[in-house]
Amino acid sequence: MSSVLLAAAIALSPQAKALDLQSEQGSVEAMVKLRCSLDPAQEELLWWAGTLFAQEPGKKAAPLLGFEGYNICRAEKQADGVWRLVTRELTFYRDLKTGKIIDSWDNPLSGERNDVVQVANDPVNTVLNPAGRPFHMPWVEAGDQVMLTLNIPLAYPNPLQPDEFPAESSGPTYMGSEHFMFFAPRADLENPALKSVPVTYGWTRIGPWLPWMKLGVRPGNLLYVAQGNKRASVSELPADVQELVRSRYPEYAHAPETWVQPNVTSWSYYKQLKQGAAAKQKQD
Numbered sequence: 086m087s088s089v090l091l092a093a094a095i096a097l098s099p100q101a102k103a104l105d106l107q108s109e110q111g112s113v114e115a116m117v118k119l120r121c122s123l124d125p126a127q128e129e130l131l132w133w134a135g136t137l138f139a140q141e142p143g144k145k146a147a148p149l150l151g152f153e154g155y156n157i158c159r160a161e162k163q164a165d166g167v168w169r170l171v172t173r174e175l176t177f178y179r180d181l182k183t184g185k186i187i188d189s190w191d192n193p194l195s196g197e198r199n200d201v202v203q204v205a206n207d208p209v210n211t212v213l214n215p216a217g218r219p220f221h222m223p224w225v226e227a228g229d230q231v232m233l234t235l236n237i238p239l240a241y242p243n244p245l246q247p248d249e250f251p252a253e254s255s256g257p258t259y260m261g262s263e264h265f266m267f268f269a270p271r272a273d274l275e276n277p278a279l280k281s282v283p284v285t286y287g288w289t290r291i292g293p294w295l296p297w298m299k300l301g302v303r304p305g306n307l308l309y310v311a312q313g314n315k316r317a318s319v320s321e322l323p324a325d326v327q328e329l330v331r332s333r334y335p336e337y338a339h340a341p342e343t344w345v346q347p348n349v350t351s352w353s354y355y356k357q358l359k360q361g362a363a364a365k366q367k368q369d
Contacts, residue, residue, distance in 0.1 A: 132315070134153040137307060152311070154326075173209060197299070202354075210346065242259070244355075
């Protein structure tokens, strides 16, 4: 055994070794405590902030915008042992120079001014451990810390098809990926008195141009790079985010009360906005 591995093994107390992250039950419960809370009445807020980059062929990545937001969650354990995460999320785009949340943006890629569509996805629900499927997470145990990396490839029919949304659609299929790196104290994960544990994390996402950027099938993509942690409530967020939650998105101060499907994405949300605007125009 190397000196590094030996030191890590010594650092684990007998109590810590009792946390079996390789068992299905231990892994599931640790994931719920990490991501949300074992208490179905307890809401948990996962905050993030980062930078959005443009990646174009033959060019180095160029920063476009800042962004900041959160997901607010409740976890529900079903009678069959399946855990469901009931959540909704907001993200606001910030000007890189001023740091202010913006509603319009001078697009350096097109030379046009775009109306910014903030992220307001409700619901964003997840079945954590579907019945009949083995549940395993790639936990990494390192002394007094537990780490977890999740890589999530994405490919599904684009809600914004090119024939109907030529300016907003990147193509018939949405292609992208998300990558999370979570870090939590092992002593908190193994503590039965704690239903939720503090967590810090990094997040990256690769995806197509946002619909409101109106770049269509232009070659290239977006790269999101962010970090975050758990917060007790919306009251721990920046003042400008709190004000927007109060004035525009009051329902996002709390997690949803009931499980609803399907989920909403920035693409399906944009489609809803466009269809709603078109219907209102017809009525007028």
